[in-house]
Amino acid sequence: MKSIDTQKLQDKDITLDDMREITTSIIDTKTKDLQEELEDLLRQKELIERAIEKKSEELQDKKCTIFNEIESEIGDDEIIISKLHQVKLQSVDLYDMLSEMVESAIITALERDGDGDISEATTEVIKDITFESIKEGSLNTIRVRKILSTILQSSIDVSEATPNRADEILKATLKGMRAGLIRSISRFKKRLAYMPVEAKHILIEDYDTILEDLNQTDVLFSQVVVNQASQSSQSIRKILIDLNKEMRYDLEELVNISKETAEVMKERFASFAKNAVKKAAPALQSAKAQEAKRMGVEAWGVAKVALGSAIKTAKEAMDKKS
Secondary structure (H helix, E strand, C coil): CCCHHHHHCCCCCCCHHHHHHHHHHHHHHHCHHHHHHHHHHHHHHHHHHHHHHHHHHHHHHHHHHHHHHHHHHCCCCHHHHHHHHHHHHHHCCCHHHHHHHHHHHHHHHHHHHCCCCCHHHHHHHHHHHHHHHHCCCCCCHHHHHHHHHHHHHHHHHHHHHCHHHHHHHHHHHHHHHHHHHHHHHHHHHHHHCCCCHHHHHHHHHCHHHHHHHHCCHHHHHHHHHHHHHHCCCHHHHHHHHHHHHHHHHHCHHHHHHHHHHHHHHHHHHHHHHHHHHHHHHHHHHCHHHHHHHHHHHHHHHHHHHHHHHHHHHHHHHHHHHC
């Protein structure tokens, strides 16, 4: 037996707004339980994500505390402490503490070397921080850009407060960022040979994007510099723009390692990607895929009717003029 609303849908003079209102009402009624279940799952997801974030922070804090406890037990031997700090740098997720760590490292270099040359030390520490921040995560543009931008912004903040050393600080920072990025890509290239099957599937999902990103790492690097320069004071902006122009000729190593890595990806995973597509072919026969095809045909029909209506209206207007 048809409902009143369904009977209304058979009215040839029904408006689009009426159609939308009636169908929305029917859908809301018939999907009420599913909507409530979905909303409940989304609430659970939010709670889980918060719990994960909280536990991640606790884990980070615990790691740092343990490293500090170990340091207090091993004495004052600089060589041993240096090795411990290196392990700590490699063991703790730097992403969330990146800004403060870069700022602290540069300020420490300024304080300990006084009026001396801090370029080499700053370049080295920025290289290590860049590498350790990038290496474990995804090598995609958004993440890499965020890391580089955060590092450079922290360096800019210190440079603003120490204008007489700004050129030196920023030049060392850019050199360190470039070296760290090169090292990260080089590591990724070596890991491709031993990447487990599970990771290959993740890689294939982002295959085209990673390839595209690898073929324009020099552009990404320059964009980060220019974007940060545009948000800085006039004096800092000039230094960064000048340094960016100078470094265009020094990005050859970055370009080469990126292109080599892209080639390794193509050689090792192009066939794997094709096979993955073949295996995915049955999914094209799924109910969801079939509905998508059906909606494509329907969308074509809507466009055709709209076009026919527009032509008819235009013709009628012309007939009235004549």
